[in-house]
Each structure stands twice: as structure tokens, then as C-alpha cells.
Amino acid sequence: EDKVVQSPLSLVVHEGDTVTLNCSYEVTNFRSLLWYKQEKKAPTFLFMLTSSGIEKKSGRLSSILDKKELFSILNITATQTGDSAVYLCAVKETSGSRLTFGEGTQLTVNP
Amino acid sequence: DAGVTQSPTHLIKTRGQQVTLRCSPKSGHDTVSWYQQALGQGPQFIFQYYEEEERQRGNFPDRFSGHQFPNYSSELNVNALLLGDSALYLCASSLGGLGEAFFGQGTRLTVV
Numbered sequence: 001e002d003k004v005v006q007s008p009l010s011l012v013v014h015e016g017d018t019v020t021l022n023c024s025y026e027v028t029n030f031r032s033l034l035w036y037k038q039e040k041k042a043p044t045f046l047f048m049l050t051s052s053g054i055e056k057k058s059g060r061l062s063s064i065l066d067k068k069e070l071f072s073i074l075n076i077t078a079t080q081t082g083d084s085a086v087y088l089c090a091v092k093e094t095s096g097s098r099l100t101f102g103e104g105t106q107l108t109v110n111p
Numbered sequence: 112d113a114g115v116t117q118s119p120t121h122l123i124k125t126r127g128q129q130v131t132l133r134c135s136p137k138s139g140h141d142t143v144s145w146y147q148q149a150l151g152q153g154p155q156f157i158f159q160y161y162e163e164e165e166r167q168r169g170n171f172p173d174r175f176s177g178h179q180f181p182n183y184s185s186e187l188n189v190n191a192l193l194l195g196d197s198a199l200y201l202c203a204s205s206l207g208g209l210g211e212a213f214f215g216q217g218t219r220l221t222v223v
Contacts, residue, residue, distance in 0.1 A: 004153075034211060041199065041217040042115075043154070048211050088153055096167045097142065097208025101153030 002027045006089050006102035014110050017079050021105045023089030024071040033065055033072050034099065036088040043088055046074070079109045113138060115204050115215035123221045124192050132187045132218045136204030142166075143185040144212060145177060146201040154201055160185050161208060189220075197222045 003026040013019055025033065032050045036043035047056045049065035049072060056063050060079075065072045076083055086106050090099040116135045124130050136143050142161045146154035156169035160179035179185045183204075189196055199219050203212035 006153075036214075041201075041219075042214045043201070045211045045213065090153075096159070097205065097212075098144065098156045098159060098167050098169065099146075099154070099203075099212060100156065101146075103151075103153050 002091065002093065002100040004089055004091055004100055004102035006087075006105050008105060009103060010106040010108070012108045012110065013079055015080060017109075018075065018077045019079060019107060021074040021076075021087050021089075021107070022071065023073070023102055025089075025091045025100075026070065027091045027093055027100065029094040030067065031092045031094045034090045034092065035063055035072075035074050036090065038086040038088055038104070039084075046087075076107075079107075081109050081111055083107060084109045115140075115202055115213050117200075117202050117215035117218050119218060120216065121219045121221075123223060126192055126194060126222055128192050129188065129190045130192060130220060132189075132200050132202075132220070133184065134187070134202030134204075134215060135184045136202075137213050140204035140206050140213070141183050142205045142208040143179060143183065144203045144205075144208075145185070145187045146203065147171075147196075148199040148201055148217070150198075157187070159208065166208070192222045194222050196220065 035046040047063045052067040086104040090101045144159040145157040148154040158168040199217045205212045
């Protein structure tokens with residue numbers, strides 16, 4: 001059975017700090033790994049990673065995948081209170097398009 | 112361009128009742144997936160519809176069923192509701208299931 005584990009489960013930082021969120025996975029036939037941000041209800045798409053070692057970047061957020069060690073990290077630099085949310089990691093197999101999610105990391109950024 | 116829309120936003124039902132949730136995919140998308148998200152957990156895959164057929168199914172009982180219409184919209188039906196069915200139900204759409212999935216705002220179902 002596919003498994004996605006995120007750490008830490010919760011994190012409290014101050015504005016301006018840099019955070020690293022972790023995601024490890026076990027999946028039979030890996031296709032891609034996706035990161036989502038969930039503030040209230042709808043998870044919003046951040047990144048999709050398919051190749052090892054290629055960093056994806058969007059503003060203060062960046063992410064990288066290691067397919068050999070089966071993990072990904074999501075970095076947020078110069079955090080702002082608006083970054084407070086649950087960050088979800090999910091994997092997709094080659095055999096279908098279902099997403100298997102981790103529990104999420106609850107990030108709280110205090111002013 | 113409307114994104115994924117779900118209705119209703121909130122719903123309260125009694126144990127044993129039946130419920131139908133609705134989802135309209137993002138324009139241009141043809142694949143709809145449903146997820147259940149319990150409080151403090153990540154979303155769990157229920158099933159996926161493509162070309163009006165169930166293409167994949169997660170570990171959910173037969174009480175959970177669905178349908179996709181020719182315009183790609185979808186319904187999720189849950190029969191014989193249990194207290195444990197209380198959750199946020201998310202619909203996600205994609206094109207052919209290969210690209211990133213876009214989520215709707217969800218339906219918060221409370222079973223009392």
C-alpha cells in the first residue's frame with residue numbers, strides 16, 4: 001500500500017524565518033509528487049515534481065525531489081503570516097491518477 | 112474561468128440517511144476525483160470518474176457511489192450515513208488525470 005509521511009506535523013515560526021517541510025514516500029510505481037497549500041478548504045496547487053534534483057521555484061517557495069532516497073522537501077524563505085496553512089504532500093502512481101496524501105504539516109507564522 | 116465548484120458547502124444529516132454531493136469540474140477538464148478529509152488528516156481517495164465510468168476506487172465501502180454526467184460534472188452519493196462519515200468532501204478535476212488536480216472548496220458534511 002502506498003504511503004506518504006510528512007514531518008513535522010506542526011511547526012510554529014516567526015515572520016522572516018526560513019522553514020523546511022519534509023515528505024517521504026513509498027509507492028509501487030511512482031509518477032510524480034505534488035505539494036498543495038490548504039488554508040481553509042480547497043487545497044491549492046504549488047508544485048509537481050517528476051525528476052530528481054531539479055528544483056522548482058515560485059517566489060519564496062521552492063521544492064526538490066530525491067527519487068533515490070524517496071523524499072521531497074518544500075522550503076519557504078522569509079516567511080509571512082499569510083504562509084500559515086496546512087501543507088500537503090501527495091504522490092501519484094503511473095498506473096492511475098489517484099493522489100495519495102500525507103497527513104500534512106500545519107505551519108503557523110507569528111508576527 | 113470558473114474553477115471547480117461544489118455544492119452544497121455545508122450539510123447536516125442524521126445517521127442512516129442518504130446524501131448527494133455535487134461537483135462541476137474546471138472548464139476543459141474531463142476527469143473528476145472525490146476525496147474524504149477527516150479533521151486533522153490528509154485527503155483520502157474515494158474514487159475517480161472518466162468518460163462517465165468509475166476508473167479507480169479507493170478503500171471505501173459500497174455505501175459510497177458516484178456518477179459522472181456527459182458534461183463531466185459528477186455526484187457523490189453516500190447511503191446509510193454513519194457518524195464516521197462526517198468530514199470535508201473534496202472534488203478535484205484534471206485533464207485526463209495526468210496533470211495537476213484542481214480542488215473545489217469542498218462540502219462539509221456533519222452526521223448527527
